[in-house]
Amino acid sequence: MMHKNDLRRFLQADDGYVPPLVADRNVYLPRRARVRQVVRENSLVRTLELVFEDQIHSSDFTYLPGQFMMLSLPHCGEAPISFSSSPTRPGGFSLSIRKAGKLTTAAQELRPGDMVGVRGPYGRPFPMADLRGRNLVFVAGGIGMAPLRSAILYCLDKGDEYGHITVLYGSKTPGEFCFMPDLTAWRQDERLTCLLTVDEGDDDWQGRVGLVTGLLDEVEMDGGRDRALVCGPGVMIRFVLERLAALGFQEDNMITTLERHMKCGVGICGHCHFENKMVCTDGPVFTRSELPDLRKL
Amino acid sequence: MMMNKNLVMNKDYLVPLLRKLAKTHRLVAPVRNEYGDTLFTIITDLDRTEIDLDHQPQASLKPYFFPQTDTLCRYVIDCDPATGAMDYSFHVQLPQNRPTVYVGVRSCDMFAVMYTDMVFLHEHERDVYYKQRRDNAIFITIACNTPFDNCFCNATRSGPFLESGFDLQLTDLGDRWFVETGRARGAGLTEDWACFFRPADEADKRAQFQAELEARGRFKQLVHVDLASKLLAEDKVPESIFRDLSSRCQDCGGCAFICPTCTCFNITDQPRDEAGGERVRSWDACTFSGFTAMAGGHNSVDVETGRIRRRFLHKLQYDVDRHGRPSCVGCGRCVGMCFGGVDMIRFISMISEAGENGAEAGE
Numbered sequence: 001m002m003h004k005n006d007l008r009r010f011l012q013a014d015d016g017y018v019p020p021l022v023a024d025r026n027v028y029l030p031r032r033a034r035v036r037q038v039v040r041e042n043s044l045v046r047t048l049e050l051v052f053e054d055q056i057h058s059s060d061f062t063y064l065p066g067q068f069m070m071l072s073l074p075h076c077g078e079a080p081i082s083f084s085s086s087p088t089r090p091g092g093f094s095l096s097i098r099k100a101g102k103l104t105t106a107a108q109e110l111r112p113g114d115m116v117g118v119r120g121p122y123g124r125p126f127p128m129a130d131l132r133g134r135n136l137v138f139v140a141g142g143i144g145m146a147p148l149r150s151a152i153l154y155c156l157d158k159g160d161e162y163g164h165i166t167v168l169y170g171s172k173t174p175g176e177f178c179f180m181p182d183l184t185a186w187r188q189d190e191r192l193t194c195l196l197t198v199d200e201g202d203d204d205w206q207g208r209v210g211l212v213t214g215l216l217d218e219v220e221m222d223g224g225r226d227r228a229l230v231c232g233p234g235v236m237i238r239f240v241l242e243r244l245a246a247l248g249f250q251e252d253n254m255i256t257t258l259e260r261h262m263k264c265g266v267g268i269c270g271h272c273h274f275e276n277k278m279v280c281t282d283g284p285v286f287t288r289s290e291l292p293d294l295r296k297l
Numbered sequence: 298m299m300m301n302k303n304l305v306m307n308k309d310y311l312v313p314l315l316r317k318l319a320k321t322h323r324l325v326a327p328v329r330n331e332y333g334d335t336l337f338t339i340i341t342d343l344d345r346t347e348i349d350l351d352h353q354p355q356a357s358l359k360p361y362f363f364p365q366t367d368t369l370c371r372y373v374i375d376c377d378p379a380t381g382a383m384d385y386s387f388h389v390q391l392p393q394n395r396p397t398v399y400v401g402v403r404s405c406d407m408f409a410v411m412y413t414d415m416v417f418l419h420e421h422e423r424d425v426y427y428k429q430r431r432d433n434a435i436f437i438t439i440a441c442n443t444p445f446d447n448c449f450c451n452a453t454r455s456g457p458f459l460e461s462g463f464d465l466q467l468t469d470l471g472d473r474w475f476v477e478t479g480r481a482r483g484a485g486l487t488e489d490w491a492c493f494f495r496p497a498d499e500a501d502k503r504a505q506f507q508a509e510l511e512a513r514g515r516f517k518q519l520v521h522v523d524l525a526s527k528l529l530a531e532d533k534v535p536e537s538i539f540r541d542l543s544s545r546c547q548d549c550g551g552c553a554f555i556c557p558t559c560t561c562f563n564i565t566d567q568p569r570d571e572a573g574g575e576r577v578r579s580w581d582a583c584t585f586s587g588f589t590a591m592a593g594g595h596n597s598v599d600v601e602t603g604r605i606r607r608r609f610l611h612k613l614q615y616d617v618d619r620h621g622r623p624s625c626v627g628c629g630r631c632v633g634m635c636f637g638g639v640d641m642i643r644f645i646s647m648i649s650e651a652g653e654n655g656a657e658a659g660e
């Protein structure tokens with residue numbers, strides 16, 4: 001029995017040595033950021049463009065698509081929100097926020113010039129380096145488009161580094177699509193195939209009606225080589241992953257994000273647990289092979 | 298690595314030694330209060346306080362490093378009169394860093410501090426609030442010659458005697474303490490106050506060895522911790538056990554609050570007035586029905602059937618995978634705490650019984 005070795009592994013603090021803290025580093029302390037612009041995406045979603053007040057912090061701030069920030073608003077605590085902007089476009093970042101509860105409702109009232117608190121970036125990003133040279137299929141449902149937009153803009157800004165991009169985006173109603181100016185541009189860009197569908201159309205809607213899984217049958221993909229990135233409500237993720245698997249996608253080639261209740265964002269508070277993982281630090285990005293049971297999403 | 302020294306201290310010298318240490322350090326030790334409860338207490342007057350080394354302290358040292366509620370920062374909301382824009386700022390006051398000697402800490406609680414050190418200082422981002430309180434602590438632990446009724450630290454390999462982690466470990470040899478030095482501060486202390494100690498001789502070492510051997514034979518609980526970890530890893534635990542225990546959980550969080558290795562917390566804003574408030578961190582429990590609830594009512598945990606799952610799996614399976622050993626330290630506190638009988642010993646006996654009967658995994 002390796003009692004002593006076990007012990008040593010467990011007790012990294014065995015000599016009582018606690019490494020000194022980097023000056024004034026306090027993971028729970030938000031930085032101040034000012035709202036530069038507010039974009040009304042639809043009746044429930046606003047995109048905030050934010051810039052750090054502290055210039056020095058602003059200049060060495062970097063992040064990757066798929067990561068998130070903890071956003072603070074007065075009296076509302078904090079909420080994890082993904083980047084919807086791409087780090088290839090520096091000088092600030094965007095968070096797109098869907099009204100769901102207390103903080104996300106208060107966020108709808110923010111105006112340019114207002115101050116918010118943010119800390120991050122947190123979480124494991126999309127594997128942007130591994131995706132190079134691949135054709136990419138992005139499948140989004142609702143506000144799930146936010147982190148995928150970050151990745152799509154990133155790939156487009158990197159020019160030839162990525163293969164053909166397919167964007168499949170489903171929304172409840174035509175009025176609930178986010179990022180309309182981007183969608184319009186993408187539909188005209190030959191590097192992309194961009195298909196939209198709604199659960200319920202209206203008088204003006206001439207596009208597709210039906211689930212986003214239906215769009216998967218309309219595009220050409222190579223499940224052995226291409227990579228799929230899927231983001232949206234839990235049930236949608238489950239059906240899309242199942243369909244992709246049926247179309248020949250290997251488990252390592254399907255990438256998605258998990259949503260959990262989060263408090264600390266840095267792996268300590270315990271709230272975001274998923275089996276033996278913490279979604280805030282081990283995720284929120286996971287490959288299908290890391291998520292054995294899709295019913296638990 | 299420094300050699301651990303073996304020394305002997307006269308029984309009557311402990312309080313004089315503490316009196317010396319109290320000149321430069323805050324003193325915390327188990328004290329029995331007027332209601333008959335033994336609790337770790339800050340000792341201000343050594344001469345009028347009786348340290349109780351005979352009973353297990355009801356709570357662990359956890360609140361000294363990770364208090365039940367802790368202000369992370371104050372926030373101030375303002376409005377720029379010229380532009381009407383909202384201003385919002387955060388102001389931190391870190392807890393005081395107070396050199397403290399913790400006396401009469403039992404092996405399980407010492408082990409738990411080493412575990413929480415890992416959680417708050419080593420495994421993730423460092424937590425400055427914990428660090429402020431944890432820095433400059435000296436631990437004088439006491440080996441357990443007679444384990445208490447609910448103890449099973451022999452099975453979690455976190456006692457009744459420790460090999461490291463403490464600054465000084467005391468073993469009761471009747472008329473004298475056998476003293477081992479562990480971390481550097483403990484060795485330093487025996488040098489600074491050499492007059493209280495003498496080197497241990499062969500008879501002392503034999504007596505200490507005897508005490509440790511006898512202690513191991515005195516456990517009243519037989520708890521198959523390693524077997525439990527194995528059954529969990531092999532997915533051989535019937536769902537019905539989780540369902541049964543979950544349905545008995547009363548949502549009180551007592552097990553997590555009393556547990557020296559439960560570290561989950563919540564962060565909330567507590568408004569003071571229009572112009573600001575405090576951001577507070579407070580203990581939380583993974584067994585609470587709202588622990589994983591999300592906006593819109595979705596919950597990744599089925600509270601009815603699985604709310605107690607996380608607590609046991611984290612301690613007996615996930616931490617074993619990660620660190621090679623369970624993070625239950627066998628203190629038995631949750632056993633005394635839970636009136637629904639949803640405790641570590643109960644859980645382990647249920648799954649080991651099911652394992653023996655070769656029950657099928659799953660439903």
Ligand SMILES: Cc1cc2nc3c(=O)[nH]c(=O)nc-3n(C[C@H](O)[C@H](O)[C@H](O)COP(=O)(O)OP(=O)(O)OC[C@H]3O[C@@H](n4cnc5c(N)ncnc54)[C@H](O)[C@@H]3O)c2cc1C
Binds near residue numbers: 079081258259261263
């Ligand atoms: C990694 C990640 C990225 C996210 N990205 C986005 C995004 O880009 N855009 C967007 O609109 N939403 C996003 N969300 C969801 C968003 O965090 C929740 O809608 C938000 O926390 C709800 O807070 P509330 O105060 O409005 O709701 P309330 O229900 O009033 O919140 C109550 C409490 O529960 C917690 N909570 C509730 N729901 C969630 C949740 N889903 N996730 C985490 N904590 C929760 C909050 O911390 C809060 O303290 C993301 C969630 C995660 C985990």
Ligand code: SF4
Binds near residue numbers: 555559625626629
């Ligand atoms: S789970 Fe129970 S026995 Fe184990 S350390 Fe926590 S309170 Fe003590």
Ligand code: FES
Binds near residue numbers: 261262263268279
């Ligand atoms: S949000 Fe705290 S551990 Fe993940």
